[in-house]
Amino acid sequence: MTAGRRAVVVGGGLAGVTAALRLADAGVRTTLLESRPRLGGLAFSFPRSSPVGELSVDNGQHVYLRCCTAYRWFLGRIGGEALAPLQRRLDIPVLDAATGRAGRLRRHAAPVPLHLAAALATYPHLSPRERLAAARAALALRTLDPADPALDGADFAGWLRRHGQSPRSVAALWDLVGVATLNARAEDVSLALAAKVFRTGLLSAPGAADIGWARVPLGRLHDTLARRALERAGVTVRTAVRVRALHRLPDGGWRVGTARGEAPGAAGTVVLAVPQDQAARLLPAGALPDPERLARIGTAPIVNVHVVYDRPVLRRPFFAALGSPVQWVFDRGEAAGLGPGSGQYLALSQSAAQRDVERTGAELRARYLPALAELLPAARAARVRDFFVTRERAATFAPAPGVGRLRPGAHTNAPGVFLAGAWCATGWPATMEGAVRSGQTAAREALARLRQPHGDTPGESASVPPLNA
Template structure:
């Protein structure tokens, strides 16, 4: 195929999620010509929003932590960090009933301000009433043991988190009412199906190594306003050619160049960042670049379901809460963030939602309207202005034991073609932080590839 020399061609980024946005920005900041393809009509990937009446609806509730340094730097770069405030200190209200027929209580998981990690959690754990005094003491010993688990140890990745906790004398109650409260939300699988290595990353990095690492950030606006729209504007100013509503159907290697084919056209590129989910990447990446790409399908997926309830009045003053002994896992007040002009708009977020993802909307709405009425008595007299369900059947890869060996490194066997996405080998769970880190790493490898042989880069990777 004739055409321009490879050195005169742009770098193509395939996928406009957080990984693709991060890669494109990193390259454009260094003066590299970039062309970005996104199959949807807008950027944002899994972190996207849509309009429903007066509401700007997020498909998922994407909470982040203070320790998400790369993600927070991306927000700074986009000029939207002020739209994603972070708690002054980690504090989670946990709704529960000490007795099945007793009154509802609010317990708090929170950190102290007077001690370094991990002692910053001691006072909060000591007062955590959903556990007995003995369970709290044993939880502290399990936390100490978790600090010794290396998240990058492949042997830890082959172990399930739940059985590991039981071997540390954690009762079923303690697992359900403490450990699963965090791990299910972070890993999108139950503890018995979760990789110990990934759980260790969550608890060590988020809770046990720095006192303020787990302080929660919750977007105060829609995800589209937080990510997609500002990223589009910034990339356009930097000269990145954006092709939305354009799905790349095939990538072919042509000597030192790449040919990207869409339904309408084809594009030549000197390098490619493939920043799409693993299911799509396994079909898109050329066989010679990743002969074992079929194994990526074994990463599987795990769903998240969100039940959206817009009431005609305020039913709770809590900005968010977790719940025990309830169908509700987490509930968020998204009234202001979604632009609701009246009433209160609550979203119930259900992780590891394999049992809910295929249920009819009316069944889920009925069940969770009743569940919120149980948690918030004022909801019993409220009228629903709107009620609907959003489903993410493939929200994350399935973060079970053994996944580390399935997650590929960013470099492929074809020089100039690299992978990005939270599903690649980032060392992190499938999170916004992992996605951003993967995009930066992929772009950095291409930048270094211009100055170092492909083999040398391969040898430098862990």
């Protein structure tokens, strides 16, 4: 097989695994190189020896929506659909620590936008006037085109103010959803990305925002099952291999230089599915017209607080909080392997966590345990058997106004070299969906260059599969 029919994918996160699968499925001999000892990128699991026994801990809580058609394709491709099911219907319990009131954001089977009308009309965390204003803003949001370059330079908070949204409405509704999906608050979010999230997730189809999450450790999906799928497809997977450089060969191919000199052989296609700073270091000179722009794509942190109580304190699988430092709380006991009668393991997902990421474990314990007790009365009498924190300082790219014009496409000016990663120009924020879509796009462009039929790229349809309403 010639170098032109060989590919090397650098990076074993969702983008890299997707690109490798698509290339191999099209008959390209593919090698995947990952610097870590496992696959999964920033959505992974690790073992923890806890006072309650051995746990398999996710570094962070990751969810997807029914409208995430590319990630749903990915789950199906690796055989993991049943392990990360979707809600039958969107249902988000929302607890307000300041008032003690509980509410829900729950959809009905009515057509858009009536599917959320009843939930908004009875949402106790907004006044009647705020609910009416929120409905009007949602209708106005439907008229925006996320692909409009003018929206990229505007901030979401300014648009919300111009459409009559009070600070309480922003906190109790728009940021409740936006912080979790965009990893930034409205004032720090590009209007284009906000429009993409809310139009696609809440205003495209009745069930578009139904939530899915893994009922097993993420490592079982993104490492174990993904590796198995890659190997079945004929991909050579090599972990703990750090790529240092790309070298152009006289015949026009590429040699991938590694830290220990373990070159995988000449390749006609290279996909760099790594964070933007690593891509900038690896790209050959002239590969991008403005390579410095990659350094201008900021990053944003996420902190996850993990608490194991000696008894059950939460009856729901998850909830969102208002009037509290707590954002979203998930019951992860069964997924992590917590034995029956061993208590309850809760994971707190804290996005836009620029302050928390610098706090010590002791400071976070003092901040979040009382906040949980305020939200969950049963936690007040419970004993904490384990407490620990996971931090991702560069969990996502920062969705700031203007980021759209900085995000590159998959194509580069270096023949045969392509980019993938959630930070690329997918139109989506930094989500698992965006990562998979970027891998699909990189593979599609690589196959087009090879004049290799690639069929339809799965998951890119704007439509949402039929619902069991």
